[in-house]
Amino acid sequence: MKTHHQHHHHHDIVIVGGGICGLATALALHRKGIxxxxxxxxxxxxxxxxxxxxxxxGWKALELLGVASTLRLQTPISITSGEVVSVKDGKRESVPSWGEVRAIRRSDLIGTLASELPADSFLLGCKVVGVHFHPTTSEPLLYLHDGTVIHAKVVVGCDGLKSVVAKTSLRLDSEGAMPISATRGFSYSPEGHNLGDKFVVHKDVASGSLLGEFPLTPNLLYWFLLRPSTPQDSVACKDKKLIKESSLETVKDYPPEAQATVRNSDEESLHLSESITYRRPWDVLTKKFRRGTVTVAGDAMHAMGPFLAQGGSTSLEDAVVLADCMAAELLVRPPRVVPMVLALDEYVDLRRKRVFWLSLNTYLLGAIASPSSSRVTRSCCILLKKVLFSDPFEHLLYDCRRS
Ligand SMILES: Cc1cc2nc3c(=O)[nH]c(=O)nc-3n(C[C@H](O)[C@H](O)[C@H](O)COP(=O)(O)OP(=O)(O)OC[C@H]3O[C@@H](n4cnc5c(N)ncnc54)[C@H](O)[C@@H]3O)c2cc1C
Incomplete structure (x- = not known):
């Protein structure tokens, strides 16, 4: 197995990806002393x-991770309700919200999760190019871009949408994509925005676009803009000035205050995703998410459209549930393959039951919103959504704490 130019290292539990899910998983394990x-x-x-x-x-999971109070201090506004405003005729429809809802800075979330971990928990600047299994011991081997090989007892792939772990070790490689582009940014106004503790969504049926505005502090709001993808998006997403210009073009018929949100945005914060990529709900239901002692979590397992704003919260849930399942095995005996496999299977089973429904719900919302859906598809999806998801808040009731 060894060749003369390869460096070999050994780690017990390796998490691939230091995004929301990877850091939350490391912290959930750390809280259990792992x-x-x-x-x-x-x-x-x-x-x-x-x-x-x-x-x-998501807040329930953050409570269990011990970081909810720090994050609340960084984002004082707890959102109470919202409004959907029609761009065409200014008609307003109020939308209730349920439980605790806040828009937070991603940098605060990442920074807070990381600050609770021991400094030697991270290997930065290391790209995993493949995860395979040792031909005799079956232990997972992580191959890095520089030729290093890491021998691990357990691997958790939290490497997002285009997960190398999912592709190379679990052989999951089919994703769905919707021709909807998403732009996100912050807008700061010294004199303060006028949202109070409410969110606003401006909806423009004519252009198939919508702009959501969510307050974080009295002066800062987070906004996102969804619209049909264009061929120019692949160039625009690499240039913040172009992202701003194309966003202003999309909202040119919106009310002046909505245009001002985009115009006043902090250019550095802008981010454009060319299309919405997701794991298909039937794949979430049927695919293998554990092979040997390798599994996946977060977007690597169940990337979904942003229509319910649940991808991050469910990634936090994954972290808590996975750590619970692993701790139940690890605390009683050293990591051995068979009990760990059982723990990972329990995790996959619990998460599959939870995320399938969310994945289906967002899939239907995406098909309803997508400009490429036919009228028949749209009508079927509206009907299915009404039948299966009549309570709009049911998915928020989930508590990842295991009884
Ligand atoms: C437009 C849009 C809006 C959204 N809004 C919301 C929202 O409001 N609320 C919500 O809950 N969710 C939202 N989501 C979903 C949410 O962003 C994701 O579900 C969440 O970020 C997933 O976290 P993750 O850690 O699984 O993946 P990621 O955030 O993608 O992190 C993956 C990490 O792995 C690293 N990585 C990748 N490959 C490798 C490799 N080969 N080797 C080493 N490292 C690697 C990456 O650099 C990255 O740091 C939204 C998504 C989109 C697209």
């Missing part, structure tokens, strides 16, 4: 995409 190593390809821990909306179920 050490792990996070391998991140970037040289620093950072999160693109400005803000993230965290719902009641």
């Amino acid at each position: 050490r792990s190593t996070v391998i991140e390809r970037s040289e620093t821990l950072r999160a693109a995409g400005a803000g993230i909306i965290v719902h009641e179920n």
Whole structure:
């Protein structure tokens, strides 16, 4: 197995990816007294995409991770309700919200999770190019970009949408994509925004776009803009000035205050995703998410469209449930393959039951919103959504604490 130019290292539990899910998983394990190593390809821990909306179920997970109170101090506004405003005729429809809802800075979330971990938990600037199994011992081997090989007892792939762990060790490689582009940013106004503790969504049926605005502090708001993808998006997403210009173009018929949100945005915070990529709900239901002692969590397992703003919160839930299942095995005996396999299977089973429904719900919302859906598809999806998801808040009731 060894060749003369390869360096070999040994770690017990390796988490691939230092995003929301990877750091939350490391912290959930740390809270149980279990050490792990996070391998991140970037040289620093950072999160693109400005803000993230965290719902009641996500706050429950953050409480269990012991970081909810710090994050609440960084984001004082707890959102109470919202409004959907029609761009065409200004008609307003109020939307209730349920439980605790806050928009927080992704950098605060990443920074807070990381600050609670021992400094030697991270290997930064290390890109995993493949995860395979030792031909005789079956232990997972992580191959890094520089030729290093890491021998691990357990690997958790938290490496996001295009997960190398999912592709190379679990052989999961089919993702769905919707031709909807998403821009996100922060807007700061010295004199303060006028949202109070409410969110606003401006909806423009004519252009198939919508702008959501969520307050974080009295002066700072997080906004996102969804619209049909264009061929120019692949160029625009690399240039913050172009992201701003294309966003202003999209909202040119919106009310002046909505245009001002985009115009006043902090250019550095802007981020454009060319399309919405997700794991198909039937794949979430049927695919294998554990092979040997390798599993996946977060977007690597169940990337979903942003329509319910649940990808991050469910990633936090994954972390708590996985640590619970692993601790139940590890605290009684050293990591042995068979009990660990059982623990990982229990984790996959619990999470599959939870995320399948969310994945289906967001899939239907995406098909309803997508410009490429036919009228028949849209009508079927509206009907299915009404039948299966009549209570809009049911998914928020989930508590990842195991009884
Ligand atoms: C437009 C949009 C809006 C959204 N809004 C919300 C919202 O409001 N609320 C919400 O809850 N969710 C939201 N989401 C979803 C949420 O952003 C994701 O579900 C969440 O970020 C997933 O976290 P993750 O850690 O699994 O993956 P990621 O955040 O993608 O992190 C993966 C990490 O792995 C690293 N990595 C990748 N490959 C490798 C490799 N080969 N080797 C080493 N490291 C690697 C990456 O650098 C990265 O740091 C939104 C998503 C989109 C697209």
